[in-house]
Amino acid sequence: MYNSAERRNFYGRVHGKTLRASQKTYLDEDLARLSLPGVTLDSNPVRAPLDLARFHGKPLWLEIGFGGGEHLVHMAATYPQVEIIGCEPFVNGIAMLLGKIRQAKVANLSLHPGDVRDLFDVLPDGCLSKVFLNYPDPWPKARHHRRRFVTQDYLRPLARCMAPGAELRVATDIPDYVRQTLEEVPQAGFDFVQQTGPGEAWEDWLSTRYEQKALREGRQPHYLTFQRRAG
Template identity: 80%
Template structure:
């Protein structure tokens, strides 16, 4: 007898936005399937068995919530010896990314078009060497702060999937998100190694459309870099 699927998690946020263009619908129909990691969803993998990482050539990096995909594709193109995974449930963002992948011709990028927690369930422990969290949903209302990524529900499983010494980058334009990040990330198993404001981005940083919007509206970016402590930490 097959065990029932685990209870579905609550998911907050948009899955779809404005109507897709015809070209974007084509990207979703033609390109999403071949680039989607298998064995991540509960339907594909009800036993939550660890993923076979045979698809990964070289170090494995993850971007959580890739927005329009410009940073993810930039990193894939600049690091051909690395395999990247992008996790994003927002269909419009996925369609935008697929168009950028076609244009850039990168072949070292895989997708999970859904909740990143499902990916954390099945990634082998210690497999990630770099993780990006760029301009995450700020959930500005105080009663919604528990929905932010920088909470134990996300950070503790993330820490398990990262190798000792792995890098976790966070970029945000929301001062209160910086506050919560600095409070919540270290206890989950990370050391803060660098914090900078506008002009202090990483050398390989590509400014995203979300950052450009923040700058136009007068909000200053913040860049935080953490290292994963020893797994026993």
């Protein structure tokens, strides 16, 4: 477990366009209720593991960086028998998700509106059975590649939280992100399962707004699947 009291550097946007009045209402009325307690350093300075009894033994999934939330809500509605945590620091995306949750009336979602590394600190070993990383920030400049999620600083804590045999899905439209993913993920304790391209996504995949934008601009999606190695 991570026990340092130091604050981490965080790269990326937290705020975007001015929120609509309805989105401010969603944040005011729904965010605290849906947020997992005990994740932040302020609320849990000793970094004690989370008590997952609230999930009643159901399979636990995680989506890292859910964007506008359409895939996350789709998965929650498709699999009501599982519990899903969505992690996203971008306030505008969080507000969009909260509106979608109200509309879809799903009840099996929890949120961490912040840095996923803080969540990794306090998740118990082997508690996750599926993880989604959809169109992560590509950090295209070579000097920024170390900020990508698919580095050991992120992947090894993630691997600790995943059960043996758990599935990791990665979707990206950036060829160099594919390269780095294929190089780094196996080093962190995962077996490569498959890589597919346009029109060959997972059966339960919901194409996101970002993916549709990428397709319009001529960028092709890549879908990569890994399995957490035992031991």
